Amino acid sequence: MAGEMLLDVQNLTVQFRGDAGWTSAVENVSFQVGERECLGLVGESGSGKSVTALSILGLHARRTARIPSGVIAYRGQDILRLPTRALRKLRGGEIAMVFQDPMSTLNPVLTIADQITETLILHQSLSAAAARQQAQRLLDMVRIPDAARRLDEYPHRLSGGMRQRVVIAMAIACRPKLLIADEPTTALDVTIQAQILELLRDLQDELGMSVLLISHDLGVIAEFAHRVMVMYAGRTVETAPVRALFERPVHPYTIGLLAAAPRLELDTDRLPTIAGSIPDPASIVPGCRYSPRCDVALESCRNLPPAMGSAEPGHLARCPPRLAALGFAA
């Protein structure tokens, strides 16, 4: 397992202003990312995985979002209490981000060279000529063929896969220690996804980066992450080393999710399902948030918020009844 913790998030709660006052999109979420480690954050819509990631970069709008409690410690420094200038220095420098849609990161009226050199000039105070040279090296690193020519092209001339490579080049421009990748391959075709995942894996090794990978795709998580955190309706339901999570899932939601995903290697004629749908954040039950859909829920599950309990070392689940049934003391 990975060594020293690069990122240590404790009891993070993020709320958004809505019609009915402040609603928690993420509640009491804690996790760590070690040096050179990849933590996979998995969950369905509304689970709070993207909200969590955006909080690390302080990217929520002040007027509509607030973080009433929690600590986001990056190398021992609480990001939430950092002055804006210091946060800006961190963002794009030591902590970089890749989003799902490359066009939300790329400026359509700037050339590829302009987009990449902007980061280099801002964070590394390179001269324009040196930055351009460095930009070309970065395009080579992300395996864009004919990099010298591509530098002067505009994003619309590139395919989706090539655009995402440019975004990755921008992200790694300042050799970040932590890369936050939010659904980085979701918009791509599967053969291109395989290329991008291979690229990210190689870059992670080469640069010694830690990665926080957010995905709804359990296959991507299984292949890429060292450890996995499963979120449901704003809460962590299970955290485990990747193998333990896929081979010995504990939480009924994790079990249900793994069963519901169709498998490429099996001829099945029916998929196991999870009844019901994801709860509306404004109307959440007091107890376990999964209890309305859970087929093993007890009366107590509906009323009492469940505590996180330990199954094996490093394997935690928020389901006391299941842990007890498996012989682990809650």
Next chain:
Amino acid sequence: MSEPIVQVRELTKEFPVAKGRHKPVMLRAVNRVSFDLHAGMTLGLVGESGSGKSTTGRILVGLTNASSGSVKLFGHEIAGANGTRAIQAVRHRLQFVFQDPHGSLNPRMRIADAIAEPLDVAGGMSRQDRTDRVHELLETVGLPRGYASRYPHEFSGGQRQRIGIARALALRPDFIVCDEPVSALDVSIQAQVVNLLLDLQQQMGLSYLFIAHDLAVVRTISTHVAVMYAGAIVEQAERRELYRAPAHPYTQALLAAVPRMTPGRRAEAAAAGEMPSLLSPPAGCIFHTRCPHAFAPCRVDVPAMREITPGHAVACHLYSAAASQAA
């Protein structure tokens, strides 16, 4: 075997693409596609963006017309000069389910009216019959009848997709083209909708053309699978056969690239590069620019579709007689 309900032969669709002030260039989105679909079967049409799978589906239900080739639906030719008239004769027997459950419902129309719209267009139904039919359809897709008077924004993505399916079923069709019906849905909801489609097929003897990019979903729902690449079908077989013994290098690359839920295993980027532009496709086999097995004939001749085992056809020079002679 009985007559196929859908018979597609050499179907081709070209779109004019304006390039600046020059004359428009023709983009061949669908290139000589042929397949049969028999009653009760589900043909999974799988491929990546730009493979032509959605265009093929749209031609089949008359949402766009073919440039050349033949499309016979229930014995009626809809691709030729009299296509528009011919499709009127079979229209009530075919339906379409779209990918986007948000975009395909009119936000100002109550669910009851959205579902009953095909009934209203067909006409000849009393008010009471119409209401009863809407309630019956809601129950068929697993929604309470009380939802009839609500508006689309009150529903989740999965529920909207059920509403879309209810509307598609209104006129009791025999054949439904489903274009990425579950790809916008979360995993747990996706499984519910896939099962619903499977149940409906059993109950009503429906046939589906199921268009999707997700190979695992296609494996679950299809009886037969056709793989498309850059406008052409490159391989076609019964589901079990296609996934157990994929023959075309593209199918193999596609399957190898899918991340599995098996920690420790790594998906393989077996197809290098990207799909060529359809405005200037390469000569020979359209996949040869990315194919790890490409050899001389692939760069010259377009490979024909050949049966390698009964019911399993592939368009690849590796399996042609010329190749075995050259080797």
